[in-house]
Amino acid sequence: MAKNYEIALLFDFYGDLLTEKRREFFEFYYNGDLSLSEIAENEGLTRQGVFDTLKKGEQQLRGFEEKLGLVKRFRLVSEHAEQIVRLADGLRETGADVPRLAAAIREKAEEIKNSV
Amino acid sequence: MAKNYEIALLFDFYGDLLTEKRREFFEFYYNGDLSLSEIAENEGLTRQGVFDTLKKGEQQLRGFEEKLGLVKRFRLVSEHAEQIVRLADGLRETGADVPRLAAAIREKAEEIKNSV
Structure with missing residues (x-):
């Protein structure tokens, strides 16, 4: 072990x-x-x-x-949250495509809501 | 009951x-x-x-x-996700303060990561 x-x-x-x-x-x-x-x-x-x-x-x-299966559910949530962090960081870059990033962030947040 | x-x-x-x-x-x-x-x-x-x-x-x-206390944890995650959805919607508004919203989104996503 x-x-x-x-x-x-x-x-x-x-x-x-x-x-x-x-x-x-x-x-x-x-x-x-x-x-x-x-x-x-x-x-x-x-x-x-x-x-x-x-x-x-x-x-x-x-x-x-x-x-x-709660560990699995929490792990999924954690991955989505990590992706949102990266998308939010993308928003700060010069010339960021705000509407596209906003849509992607929204989608990830909805996925979190659906998995909890 | x-x-x-x-x-x-x-x-x-x-x-x-x-x-x-x-x-x-x-x-x-x-x-x-x-x-x-x-x-x-x-x-x-x-x-x-x-x-x-x-x-x-x-x-x-x-x-x-x-x-x-897993229901409580999940409920918290769900609330944060809901706030991210609203912040993402704010990004699409004319004259949105992108850096401020990006920071708020990042913070909420970090909170989710810390509560799972």
Whole structure:
């Protein structure tokens, strides 16, 4: 199990739905940057025990995303917002095609509204 | 229990985390627009039984939102997107202050990125 951004993101969204123990271990591992062995030592558990707890939590987080898909929705929104930032920057350039950029910005903002 | 937009919205976000029975009753009541009595009759239950199931589901949905707050986040995003639409419309007006509107659009898009 590699520490990865995807799991950290899922934890950020759905972490509060995990049991307290799983949530704590995720905090230690992903936010506190402890190793499995360090968590095991602190908690008086085996490394395997910590691994299993994190693995179960990970499966649960993936299950929430499969059912709800909210991380995917938020990611889409974030991409549209990034595009709007770039379009807005384009407006400041000399000779910018304002009507075209305005239409593109409007369209992206509507897409955001439709995906939330 | 009044049918209300807030519960329908919570159900839209978190409905797939409910048990199958609760989810079905929510579908009938909120999306299928059946009355409590009609659901009771179809399911061979009392009106009170249907009411209790929906009430428990409603509490569960509110609990998800208390823990995750995703509906609140999405609502904020939607408001920002609406403001961007209006700013983009302002760009098309004669004599529009393009640099000011571009800066405002950029700021709103950044706010969206920060809230997702």
